[in-house]
Each structure stands twice: as structure tokens, then as C-alpha cells.
Amino acid sequence: MAQPIFPIALCALLLLSACSPPPKISRQTHPLPAGVDTARSEIGRSGGVFIDSSPGEPSTFNPLVSEDATSGGFIGLFLDSLVHNNAVTQEVEPGLAARWDIAPDNRTFTFHLRPGVLWSDGHPFSADDVLFTFQAIYDPRFPNRAAFDLSVDGQKFKVEKIDDLTVRLTTPQIYAPFLETVGGVGLLPKHELEPAFRDGTLLKSWNVSVAQKEPQRLLATGAFRLRSYQPAERIVFEANPHYWRADAQGVRLPYVDFLVTKLVKDANASTLAFATGQTDAEGLSPDNVAWIDRYASRYGFSVFNRGPSPNTGFIWFNQNPGHDTAGKPFVTPYKLAWFTDRRFRQAISHGIDRQGLVRGVLFGRGQPLWGPETPANKKWYNPNVTQYPFDPARSRALLAEAGFQIGPDQKLHDRHGNLVEFTLNSNQENQLRVNMATAFKENMRDLGITVNLSFLDFGTLVGKIQDSYDYEAGMLGLTGGGDPAGGISVFSSKGRLHQWYPNQKTPATPWEARIDQLMSDQLHTLDYPTRKKYFDEVQKIMSDESPYIYLVTANAYVGLKDRWKNIRIPPLGSLVWNLDELWTPLLTP
Amino acid sequence: MIPFILRRLTTLVPMLLAVTLLVFILMSLAPGDFLTPVKAQRDINPALIAELQKSFGLDRPWYQQYALWLGNVLHLDFGYSWTYKVPVAQLIAQRAPATILLSVTSLLLAWTLAIPLAVLAAARPGGWIDRLTSAAAYFALAIPEFFLALLAVWMAARTGWFPIGGLTSLDHDFLSPAAQFLDIAHHLILPTLVLGLGGVAGTLRVLRANVLDVLQAEYITAARAKGLSEKVVLFRHVLRNALNPLLSTIGYAFAGLLSGSLLVENVMNYPGLGRLVYEAFIREDQFVVLGSVVVACSLLIVGNLLSDLALAWSDPRVRYGR
16 A cells, blocks of 8 residues: 555545546436336426435344344435325325325225335336335234234235236234335345345345445335445435336436445544534534534535424433332332322423423533423424422422422431432433433522432433333433334333333323323324324323423434525424435535 | 463453452442333333333343343353343344454554654654654554544644545435545544554553663673674664563553544444443343443454564564463
8 A cells, every 4th residue: 555655645535536526427317217206396407426424333224133223314315105204384295105094993004105116126026026125014924013013913915016106004903103104114126135035135135245345136116226335434325216206307316426425433524524614414403503504605515403302301210119039119109198199290291390401401402301202303392391490499299299308418308307318320421411310400499409410321211211220210202203112111001101100000090091091092093183182182192191201302403515405494304304305506515 | 382372361260250240239229220111201111111120031130130141151152232122142243243343443553553663762762753752642642532532623623635424425325436545544644643542652651662672681782793884773672672572562452442443433423332332221221231341352352472483473582382
């Protein structure tokens, strides 16, 4: 390898080569499919390279293996599904199925596929691919996440081929999030993957090694297809020449030629790359917005406020009445009595200065949170939940009502004279959370409550919460948003993430029983207003009873270069929703 | 010679057994496992977690897992990465070239800079070259590699002379082969400097002492008395003899470069083995961790073997036999 003895000469040479214009690709022109979908957006111009960065590395390009959002995001670029969940409007839109009918029994869905759609290798897409995908998902040889999402109480859906372009899916019972769930299922090419399906190696196909060596084997129906993958460096997608969408003038989408994602592990480095004009888009955290804005005019970008993020942050008390194998209770009995007292939890909630958290920890870029959904989830958010504004006097009144009193040592004691003190566990990796825990400790001191903070490694924390139950209070966050069905493991008393008392055999309290009933009811009707009514009540009960004491939600920000037109930024999920419609009048960055 | 090599290679077996056993015990003691992040996601079915646990063997005690792994290794199967679903050997082979490239360039840098400087410094002890190189060497030895890496990234960001991390530019795929070569060379400069500088300093100090030692030898006086030019004396007679002890450290140097690159690769976003291993440790991707430990141990032993052989080749007095 060349020795860096003459770095300056090398630099000069490199600058020369770097000034070459971006490559022009000749787009193969294939006729548009008969079932082409015409975009209603502004007419743009083809060409250009869109550059962004990702902190995570895809672990696979196989949708049956993918469990993480990073891999899922990359897979979604090239594998299309029957329907789309529009992240901006939160409505279900046609995808590879141009339309669908719902039979009066609300269990039978007939999908009419777009005629003439081809895979990126030119092979026709048909009902056989849909059947193959479901066959692969339900095959017990290939344990995968979708198999559980696509069944109700362990019963699979019935999938039938009516003709080459018509598929009928039947659910065993009415299943409310059916269309949303189907929208997340990337359809697999039967002609490419059937051999692997037969010999049982399906989970090993389309792995990162295949993506690196034979990217063309990852067949696409989406707007893009994989061009190259360099582990730990970058992923390059190029326009899929057989994509099934076009603009009003009949020009095939997507407009951009290439989609380049830099794989940058360190969040600061990727933010810096955006701030110095090297990438086109970047998700920004609230604490970075102010300084990045100063570079906006120099590098020609703007920072957009997406509004509240779907991430919730909360504190909860361990209400698990059980004991470990040695017979020792998980929670000291007199403390369990406080934690299971609603007035105690409400008093804590009133004692937290959430506006102060927003100002001090989030630099004013966020808002207080009172319930399990944030306003980001427009379709399901209930604004009318019980609120607990900062009110120490109200806290003291509630505590007095529950038998607590301030002792001569100026500390709070319960009716039996026990000092009110607990340990709050959180994970050390999240700095914002660490700051919030510290502020919470200060707030509690004003009420005479002693809070000990314990910051653990994430793995240890999850072990305590889910396996050993050996803790008093916890502070974590969950990403909400989407359909209420996604929250069943949190809200239902049987749930694994019902953290204050998980995996209950029978609901411990009447209000938990009521939530169980509501969560089950909302799952078995397709009527949106009815479901919304049920889920609104769940949110109301969660804030009334405060098993989770919700804290704040930070706003989410996106930085985007001004040269891109036709941008639609969704409140949650990917930075740009309509990558296929994006275009730029300036081809060089 | 051959029995010697075989004997050295057989010491690999007990050492690998001990090290992998230790790693296995430590990983089972560490909190959480590979599935911890999956468990913390709200919409993953518990039945799927149970199935994954079973398919990974995480539901068994650690000694059973270790025995299973060992059994597979006997068939040369090092397991597969749980994260990437790719055989570990394949994954390591995928990332190794970048790390080997960096190791070779920084070793070359260390030796090409250190050898002439050490000889020149020792030729006039206390002269200005000697004092300058000594000061620089102490300085370089005192700065930790990761800090140097941070400084380098900061410098690259401030001046724009060098790329901020990585091995290739974004438009690498679209460049001509010559431009691709230059692109890689440009990206290699900073990591090579960061990783090589410590090596330059260390080699320089050792070699300078050796050269000074050899200069006192009688045969050097004899060479001078013969009327050989000072240049020939220094570089043919002195250096040849002074290099021998250094050759025996090259094995360590090679293994050390791999572990040093772990930090540098992560700070400088360099796509090599170091990043893969670090991520595997964080995620507790068991077999990748074990595989990389096996590779590192083997490198250490093979590196030492190679330096012993090099010593035998360069110094006729050294003989390995029965």
C-alpha cells in the first residue's frame, strides 16, 4: 500500500479526482405496468444522489430474520407489501394490491394485485409470491416475528389464491389491525427463494454476506434495489427500473438515481457530518438543534420540527406481590403497601416539575406527558386524560390522606413510622434519562422522600424488571405510536411488559381487569370510532391510576438539505416518507 | 526445525481451551444475553423469545453450551453469528482484510521511520538528532492511541484535508481503479499515523539501545580499523546485529496491532475486525466473540513462531532442533 510520505501530493491528486461529476446512469426504460400507480405529487426531474447516514448496521436483508428497526428500514426500501401504512396520514394505502374488498363478515379480505408488475429481474409478480410468503412465514422450520403478528390466539390466517392476480385472506376471528399488519409484510419472490425454502435454509438466505457479494439476488418490488453493501461503510441503493409508480407525465419513479446510506456508528460523528454538509438528511436530538441551526445557511439546509416524538418516558413502582424461590418477597411488604396505593402514586406525579424537566433537560424542546400515547400518534392519542400539574401542596394533601406524615426529622414517614425511601433504577447509557432521574430526586426531596438513584447496564436492568423482579422503582422509556394492538404486551395484565406487575394469571385489580377487557374488545372490531373509544378509555385509566408515572416527551427534529423538493416528513418513523417522489433541481450537492 | 514448529503449534491447543473457557464463563456471568434487547421491545411475542432462546441454546447451562461449541469446533465449525446469521469464519474473513491492511501499513511505517532514525540517533549519542527523536518518542509513547485518534478526527474535521473516518469515499463505487486506489490511500493516512506512531517510538527506543550496544563491540572497532566508511559500518555491520532482538518482538507487535486497532477502528469509524468484535461484545453475540478470541490467540502464537523463525534465519548462531 502507498506510504503516506507525500500526503500533500496525494491530497492534491485526490481533490482532482473528487471533482469529477457524479455518474450519470442510463436508466433502462421498461414499459410501465398496466396497473401503474400515478403519484399525485408535483412533477420533478430524474437524477441525483440522496445521502443519509445510519447509526446501526443492518443485521440481515431477510425480512423473516429481521427483528430490529434498522434492518426493517432497509428491507422496506426494496421489498414492497400488499398495502402501505402511510406514516403521514396514518391511513392504509394501496401497495402491490391496487384495491381490496372486505366481506360483510369482517374477516375475509380479497386483494386485487396490480397487473403487469415485475420483480427487478423482470420476472412477473403474482399471487404465487403472496402465497409463498405466507407459507414461509407460517412454516415452523423458520421461527420468525411475523408468524406471531399474523395470527390470532395462535390460529393462522387462511390464504387462498383465487387467480393469478387475486388473493383472499381470512382471519379466524375479527382482527382489527389486520391491514396494518399486512402492510408490514414484505412479499418474497417465489422464483428466487423457493430452493432455499425447500432445503430449509431460508433463514440463511439474503444475509449480509449475500448482500455484499451478490446484491442483484435481492430482488425488489420497491422503489429501490440494492446496488452494493460495504459492511461498516455504506449501503448503496439504486432506482428499481421496474418500479410500479410513475408521475402524472408517465415518468417512472423514483426520481433519484441513488440512495447512499453511510454507516456511522457514533451519533456525534453523523450529526457532525450533516452539520458540515456531507449528508442530505439527519434525525436530530433536541440538544443539538441550536448549534446545528447556525450552519444552516452556509451549507443550505433547514431544520424541521416534527413535533412530539412517539417516545414516552416514565417512572413506575414494582407492584409485584410475589416472592422469590427462597420465599423472600420481591418488594418489602410495607413498601408494597405504598406502591399499590393509588394516592401515593398520584402524589408522586403531582410532585414532579415536568415543565422544569422540559426546560432543564430538553432545552424547552418537548412537552409534559400525561398518558401512554404522545400527540405524535394523531390517530389514537387521547388529549383528555387526567393531568398532574406540578403542585407540591396537592401532593402533601394526598400523602396525608393516605396516612403519610412529615416526622420531626423533616422526612416523610408512613402510618407505621417507616421512613419513605426507595431506589430508582435506570440505565446508564441514556444521558437524558440520567438527567431526568437526578431532577426527579430533587423534586422528591422537597416532599421529604428520599430517592436513591441506581444506574445500571441495560442488560442488568432488563434482567431485574423481567426476570428477578428484585427492585423498587424503575425509569425507562417505550416507543409508542402505531396501532393500539402493538401495546397489548404493556397494557394487558398478562403482558410481558406490564412492568409494574408482569405476567399476571388473573388481573390483580378491577381497573387492570377493565383494561384487559377493553384491549380485547378493541382487537375484535374493525370500526375505527369504536376502537378509538375503547383505547381512549385505556389511556384515561392509565393516567387515573398512574401505574406508570409519565414524564415528558421530547420533540423530534429532522435536518434536510434545501435542494430537495416534494418532501413529506412524517411525525414518526423514517425521516422522509416519500423517498420515491423526492427530486432536486440541483444535481451536484 | 519441523518438530520445533509442530511443538510450538501444539501449545496452541491447551491455550485456546483455557482462553475460550474463560471467555465463556465471563460471558455467562455478565448480565443479560443476546436476547435482552429483543425482550425490551414491546411488540414481540413471548413465544417467539422462547423459541429463539431454544434455537440459540441459551436455555441451557453455560457448560453445556460450551461443550456443544467445542464439539462443533472439532468439526471446524465455529458457529454462526446470531446477529447476522452468517458463519463466524465468513464474517471474520469479510472484515479481516481491512484490519490486516491497516496493520501492515502501520507496521511498515513504524519500521521504515524507526530504523534509520535509531541508527542516526545512536551514531551520535547526545547529538541533536538523538535529542530530538528521544523527545518525540517520549511524547508519542505518552499519548494514548484512542486520544491520538480523537485528535486526528478533530483535525480532519477542522481542516478538511483528510476524510473523517472510513476506508472509502461515498462515490468510491463510481471511481476508476486508479482513483479508487488513491481514495483508499487517502483514507489510510490518518489511521496509519495514529496506529503506527506508538510503534515508531517503541521501536526507535529499543533499536537505539541495541545499536549503542553493538557499537561497543570489538568487531566494529575492527571494521573501522579496516578503513570501512562509517556508512557501511553503521548500516551493514551494526544494524544487522542490532536488529536481532527486534525480530523477536515482531510477533508481539503484530498481535498488539490487532488489539490496538480495536480502539482506533471504533473511534475512526474504520470498517475492520475491531468494530465487528466490539459490537459483538456489546451485543453478546457469543460465537463471534469466541471466534475473534481464537483468531487473536492464534495470531499471537503464530506471530511469535514467525519471529523465532526469522531470528534463526537472520542469526546463524540460533538453532532450533531436538
